[in-house]
Amino acid sequence: MNPSISRRTALVSALFMASPLRAFADEIDRRVGLPEASAVQAAEFEARAWRPAPSSVEIPILLYHHVVPDHAQGVLYVTPDGFEQHLRYLRDNGYQSVSFGDLADGLEYGAPLPERPVILSFDDGWENQYQHAFPLLQKYGFTGTFYVVSGYIDHQNFMTTEQLKTMMAAGMVIGGHSHTHPALAGAGSARLHDEVASSKAWLEDRLGVAIDSFAYPYGSYSASTVAAVKAAGYRTARTVDTSTQARADSLALLPAVLYSQYVNHYRGNVELASR
Ligand SMILES: [Zn+2]
Numbered sequence: 001m002n003p004s005i006s007r008r009t010a011l012v013s014a015l016f017m018a019s020p021l022r023a024f025a026d027e028i029d030r031r032v033g034l035p036e037a038s039a040v041q042a043a044e045f046e047a048r049a050w051r052p053a054p055s056s057v058e059i060p061i062l063l064y065h066h067v068v069p070d071h072a073q074g075v076l077y078v079t080p081d082g083f084e085q086h087l088r089y090l091r092d093n094g095y096q097s098v099s100f101g102d103l104a105d106g107l108e109y110g111a112p113l114p115e116r117p118v119i120l121s122f123d124d125g126w127e128n129q130y131q132h133a134f135p136l137l138q139k140y141g142f143t144g145t146f147y148v149v150s151g152y153i154d155h156q157n158f159m160t161t162e163q164l165k166t167m168m169a170a171g172m173v174i175g176g177h178s179h180t181h182p183a184l185a186g187a188g189s190a191r192l193h194d195e196v197a198s199s200k201a202w203l204e205d206r207l208g209v210a211i212d213s214f215a216y217p218y219g220s221y222s223a224s225t226v227a228a229v230k231a232a233g234y235r236t237a238r239t240v241d242t243s244t245q246a247r248a249d250s251l252a253l254l255p256a257v258l259y260s261q262y263v264n265h266y267r268g269n270v271e272l273a274s275r
Contacts, residue, residue: 053110056247058273059103060266061119061238062086063256067132075258080132086259087140090118093271097142099173100213100236100254107248115274120144121238121256123177123215125152130163138170147177147215147238150199153206161206168209175213176200176234183220184228192225197232212236219256226252244269 065076067083078086090097096114098106103119105111120137122129125148137144146167152158164174178184179199184192196214203211212235216225219240229237229252236251243255244266257266 053108053248054106055249056245057103057106057113057117058244058270059098059113059117059119059246060244060262060270061121061246061254061256062259062262063240064120064122064129064133064259065124066126066128067122068128069132078259080136083133084136084140087136087142089263090142091140094274097144099143100145100175100238101173103246103254104236104251107246107251116270118142121175121215122146124181125149125158125164125177127157127159127163130159130167134167134170134172137172143171143173145173145175145213147175147213148203149177149179149181149217150202150206151179152181164207168207173213174203174207174209174211175215175238176203176211177215178217181217183218184216184225185220185222187225189224189228192228196225196228196234200232200234213238216240221253 064078064083067078067080069079093116095116095118097120098113098117100119102111102113103117106113106117120142122133122144125146129146133144146159146164148159148164153164154160168174176196176199178195179202180195182191182195184195187195200211200214214229214232214234214237216229216237216239221229221239226237234252236254238254238256241253241255242257242261244257244262246254
């Protein structure tokens with residue numbers, strides 16, 4: 001079973017168990033003043049394990065494209081050496097990687113997140129991510145989310161189905177990034193269905209797992225794009241809107257940040273939040 005599905009099921013059932021138990025404990029409290037039965041104490045302990053869900057979480061959702069040794073300048077490129085420096089900084093400063101599913105569990109159910117959570121996300125499914133980013137993520141004990149364009153898989157310069165399965169077996173997460181990488185803000189309903197819902201079904205069939213997260217190509221979205229993403233059953237979606245605040249009421253419009261932006265402008269927020 002997909003680990004994110006089983007984790008979510010466990011969370012839901014724990015909540016289901018906790019709330020009647022807590023109601024029972026409150027009822028005993030009201031009637032007799034003090035609970036004496038150990039079952040009530042156990043129930044309260046159970047209930048305390050689930051904190052109220054926060055309305056937002058400070059978290060850098062880092063955004064990467066190409067990870068290649070020789071490259072043009074620009075925000076779409078990082079060298080493996082440069083990427084390793086990022087990972088070393090994160091490790092040495094106590095950051096722990098989570099998935100978008102973990103973040104949603106935290107925002108929807110109050111599931112515990114690490115003190116300093118980080119998401120590493122990679123767009124487009126470039127083969128150089130498999131060659132250069134994947135081994136470094138493993139070396140430093142981080143997981144990443146790879147947003148792949150379903151129509152590019154098994155094509156030159158892009159990852160193969162087997163490579164995606166190898167990464168999944170090592171704990172990496174695959175997300176959807178449309179079928180042909182159009183700007184979706186102006187797309188009509190038939191096109192949206194192909195790029196969002198059909199692409200999700202195609203990926204799930206090809207990879208044998210639920211695809212729960214989406215990234216908007218070019219960061220382009222409109223109200224109808226967001227509605228199509230939700231209707232297709234994606235639990236979370238990532239934009240390229242720059243922020244480090246993930247909001248519970250905006251799981252379909254999660255922000256992203258470049259590493260350089262993060263260390264220069266935002267890391268104080270996360271480091272303060274975890275004090
Ligand atoms: Zn893209």
